[in-house]
Amino acid sequence: MDLSTKLIHDDNKHNRVPDVAPPINVTTTFRYGKDDLIPWAERDNFDFMDETPVYSREGHPNCTRLETIFSDILDGHSVCYSSGLAAFFAAMIHYNPKQVFLGQCYHGVHCISDIFSRNFKVKQRPLEDIEQYAEEGDIVHLESPVNPYGTCIDVRRYADVAHKKGAIVIIDSTFAPPPIQYAWDLGADMIMHSATKYFGGHSDLLGGILVTKDKKISSQLKEDRINLGTMIGNLESYLLLRSLRTYEMRIMKQSDNTAQIVKYLHENRDRYPHVLTKIYHSSLQKDDFVKSQLVGGDNPVFSFCLKSTEQCKSLPDKLKLFHHATSLGGVESLIEWRALSDDKIDQTLMRVSVGCESAKDLIVDISTALTQLEQEYSNVKI
Ligand SMILES: *Cc1c(COP(=O)(O)O)cnc(C)c1O
Numbered sequence: 001m002d003l004s005t006k007l008i009h010d011d012n013k014h015n016r017v018p019d020v021a022p023p024i025n026v027t028t029t030f031r032y033g034k035d036d037l038i039p040w041a042e043r044d045n046f047d048f049m050d051e052t053p054v055y056s057r058e059g060h061p062n063c064t065r066l067e068t069i070f071s072d073i074l075d076g077h078s079v080c081y082s083s084g085l086a087a088f089f090a091a092m093i094h095y096n097p098k099q100v101f102l103g104q105c106y107h108g109v110h111c112i113s114d115i116f117s118r119n120f121k122v123k124q125r126p127l128e129d130i131e132q133y134a135e136e137g138d139i140v141h142l143e144s145p146v147n148p149y150g151t152c153i154d155v156r157r158y159a160d161v162a163h164k165k166g167a168i169v170i171i172d173s174t175f176a177p178p179p180i181q182y183a184w185d186l187g188a189d190m191i192m193h194s195a196t197k198y199f200g201g202h203s204d205l206l207g208g209i210l211v212t213k214d215k216k217i218s219s220q221l222k223e224d225r226i227n228l229g230t231m232i233g234n235l236e237s238y239l240l241l242r243s244l245r246t247y248e249m250r251i252m253k254q255s256d257n258t259a260q261i262v263k264y265l266h267e268n269r270d271r272y273p274h275v276l277t278k279i280y281h282s283s284l285q286k287d288d289f290v291k292s293q294l295v296g297g298d299n300p301v302f303s304f305c306l307k308s309t310e311q312c313k314s315l316p317d318k319l320k321l322f323h324h325a326t327s328l329g330g331v332e333s334l335i336e337w338r339a340l341s342d343d344k345i346d347q348t349l350m351r352v353s354v355g356c357e358s359a360k361d362l363i364v365d366i367s368t369a370l371t372q373l374e375q376e377y378s379n380v381k382i
Helices: 003-014 061-073 084-095 107-120 127-133 155-164 215-228 234-244 247-267 288-293 309-318 359-377
Strands: 077-081 099-102 123-126 139-143 168-172 190-194 208-212 276-280 301-306 334-337 349-353
Touching: 003 061, 003 247, 061 077, 061 208, 061 234, 077 084, 077 215, 084 107, 084 139, 084 168, 084 190, 084 208, 084 215, 099 107, 099 127, 107 123, 123 127, 127 139, 127 155, 139 155, 155 168, 155 288, 208 215, 247 276, 247 301, 247 359, 301 309, 309 334, 309 349, 309 359
Parallel strands: 099 123, 099 139, 139 168, 168 190
Antiparallel strands: 077 208, 190 208, 276 301, 301 349, 334 349
């Protein structure tokens, strides 16, 4: 079956009632049935909870549905969490590394690593140090396309070096889930996604996913999740399930829109000489690895720099179709002056998350706003 069919039908086998749309199960606890009276001492794993839920921190019906779909479309055993960061935290707890190698990546991933450094003396190193310092059991965390730029790093190259040293490769593929990018093909030992972004797609839920090829690891992760209390919520699971039905259409439209907008800006940058300085996106990268990583299309986040922070402050107000807000992946286009949420980034950087509106309308909106800014900042009086 193709992706679009899987997203809509993979979880049919979990139907418990005749409803076509699965119910929102708000219950935290489930009545024991006459056939479920098996003492805990006689259970050797938690898998039965997918069929017969007991308590919602341990498992609940819509999480079971989600994990069935994610396991299929992400090609492994999937485990869902209350957020993307809860998923990364779970991976760190599971692998318990002595060192973690990080490049430019989601700031919360750096913050979790800082907690591990503070409490457990986990050493943090840059990706350039893998070859020299990585040892068996260390984690190499690779994010591509990279937040906030929307450009790619050569994932395979880092993964190969990591594997030679016996390190474990986690790929955060949040910025380009399938069918855009298939992280297993790039050398992942574990894949991570923030479902808050493209899978959720409506800016109304938090969720995270880990995917492993090893059933034993996913069972351990599920057991740890019970004890860490990082289960995805009942209501969020329902929202995410609903979102998944239209996921492929959404991301393909977002991908196509982005390609058109970036092409427009790139080809017309001369129109904004007093405003636009740099544009970052994978479609503008010439490296061969980019096309071999983004096999299904362009990733729907790009960024650009303006001449001054003053311009960064005033651009969002001139846009009608881009909300000035953080986050990404939703159907509504967003723009963010990144200085507002990242102190280490270029302070003139604007990040754009492209939504599902018409590309034509988005281009008109962005070019109108840039033209206004150009007129304000050029000496030419119109
Ligand atoms: C948003 C994001 C996260 C964290 O996800 P939450 O669901 O907000 O916890 C991790 N990695 C990337 C690349 C992200 O964009």
